[in-house]
Amino acid sequence: MTRHDVRVTDNVRLTAWVHGQVQGVGFRWWTKSRARALGLTGRASNLPDGRVEVIAEGPRPACEALLIALSSGDTPGVVDTVVDRWSAARGGLNGFRER
Numbered sequence: 001m002t003r004h005d006v007r008v009t010d011n012v013r014l015t016a017w018v019h020g021q022v023q024g025v026g027f028r029w030w031t032k033s034r035a036r037a038l039g040l041t042g043r044a045s046n047l048p049d050g051r052v053e054v055i056a057e058g059p060r061p062a063c064e065a066l067l068i069a070l071s072s073g074d075t076p077g078v079v080d081t082v083v084d085r086w087s088a089a090r091g092g093l094n095g096f097r098e099r
Contacts, residue, residue, distance in 0.1 A: 011089035014063040016054040017047075018070055018082050025077035027052055028098040034069050038062040041093035056096070057089045 018027070028044040035042060035056055040063065042056035054070065056063050063086075069075070071082045 010060065011058055012060045012063055013087045013089050014054070014056045014067060015085045015087070016056075016067060016070055016082050017084075018052040018054060018079055019050075020080035021078040022052045022075070023050055023077075027076045030076050031066075031070065032096050032098050035066055035096040038065055040066060041096055043093070043097045043099050045099040055093075057091070057093055 023046050028046065031044040031052070031054055035044075035054075038058065040056040040058040042054065045053045045055075047053055054066070056066055067082065067084055071079065073079070
């Protein structure tokens with residue numbers, strides 16, 4: 001296996017920027033609840049421009065499930081779009097926090 005191959009069991013990092021009316025509506029709490037249920041570590045943070053940044057680490061299928069949930073239309077508030085970036089897990093995250 002080369003350095004660039006990722007196995008399904010390998011941990012990954014999902015960084016997602018959620019655009020829309022997602023601040024002040026319980027979106028970060030909802031995200032934390034979903035992430036914890038999926039066994040992920042990370043955080044959901046409000047950004048000054050009105051977006052929420054979600055950083056989650058864990059098995060790729062669990063991170064993919066969180067990304068689908070973020071885009072599902074069943075979230076608090078109104079999600080216009082979700083921009084995602086995938087990278088190797090970095091570790092150092094404990095639990096899942098709202099910031």
